[in-house]
Amino acid sequence: MKKRIAAIDGDMVVYRAGFASETEIKWEDDIWTLQSSEPEMKVIVDDMIEYAVDQTKADDYLMVFSDKRNFRYNIFPEYKANRKGKRKPLGLKAITDWAFKTHNGVRKNNLEADDVIGMLCCSNDNYVAVSGDKDFGTLNCEWFNFLKQETSHTTQEEADYNHLAQAMSGDSVDGFSGAKGIGAVTAMKLLDKHGATWSTVVDAYESKGQTEEDALLNARLSYILRNPNEYNEKEGEIKLWNPK
Numbered sequence: 001m002k003k004r005i006a007a008i009d010g011d012m013v014v015y016r017a018g019f020a021s022e023t024e025i026k027w028e029d030d031i032w033t034l035q036s037s038e039p040e041m042k043v044i045v046d047d048m049i050e051y052a053v054d055q056t057k058a059d060d061y062l063m064v065f066s067d068k069r070n071f072r073y074n075i076f077p078e079y080k081a082n083r084k085g086k087r088k089p090l091g092l093k094a095i096t097d098w099a100f101k102t103h104n105g106v107r108k109n110n111l112e113a114d115d116v117i118g119m120l121c122c123s124n125d126n127y128v129a130v131s132g133d134k135d136f137g138t139l140n141c142e143w144f145n146f147l148k149q150e151t152s153h154t155t156q157e158e159a160d161y162n163h164l165a166q167a168m169s170g171d172s173v174d175g176f177s178g179a180k181g182i183g184a185v186t187a188m189k190l191l192d193k194h195g196a197t198w199s200t201v202v203d204a205y206e207s208k209g210q211t212e213e214d215a216l217l218n219a220r221l222s223y224i225l226r227n228p229n230e231y232n233e234k235e236g237e238i239k240l241w242n243p244k
Helices: 010-020 038-056 092-102 113-123 134-138 158-171 184-194 198-207 210-221
Strands: 003-009 020-029 031-037 062-063 106-107 127-130 144-147 149-153
Touching: 003 010, 003 038, 003 113, 010 020, 010 038, 010 062, 010 092, 010 127, 031 038, 038 062, 038 092, 038 144, 062 092, 062 210, 092 198, 092 210, 106 210, 113 127, 113 134, 134 144, 134 158, 158 198, 158 210, 184 198, 198 210
Parallel strands: 003 062, 003 127, 062 106, 127 144
Antiparallel strands: 020 031, 144 149
């Protein structure tokens, strides 16, 4: 019997551990500083991993991290540009390097952690994805959302539906806006009414004065890799998503 393996979103774990360990300190003359404890960060990471493994009943785990740069920047230079200037937690690099070395770290050239987890979990039924990122709903696999403490088993039909919905609504967190004026609720209503097809997505964009090229860009940005055949690891090249 295959070992059950939890593929944990390392990016999210270390970010949350970093911010959780920060403490405000007030000095004389109303001066405030912020400090962080690396030992405390490590304890938080250890606890989050233990919790994830316990909740998923995994025999083993991997911590998956994003590469410094990924293919989405090549097709859309403004990808995540809205995050520029936003403060990262203290000690992020140190805790990331430690977690990678200590906790079975995995990183792939030109990919985000989501893509690596997607390829592992969608092509191996003994893997379970662990993340609090809503984008994991676009993957046809088992997914434990540790923020909501919920486990779901997303079918391919459901994953495809969720991907088309996000292709329409975009992702403000990652800096791409989708079809003008169409949010997640409206996107789902359109798919339910007109069918969960690529033509429904294109019609939504064209109704807003946008083009199929706009729709395709957003669909590619929001698509998380699911199959190792979509990725050439040696060259770091991606087979970009195309409509069926």
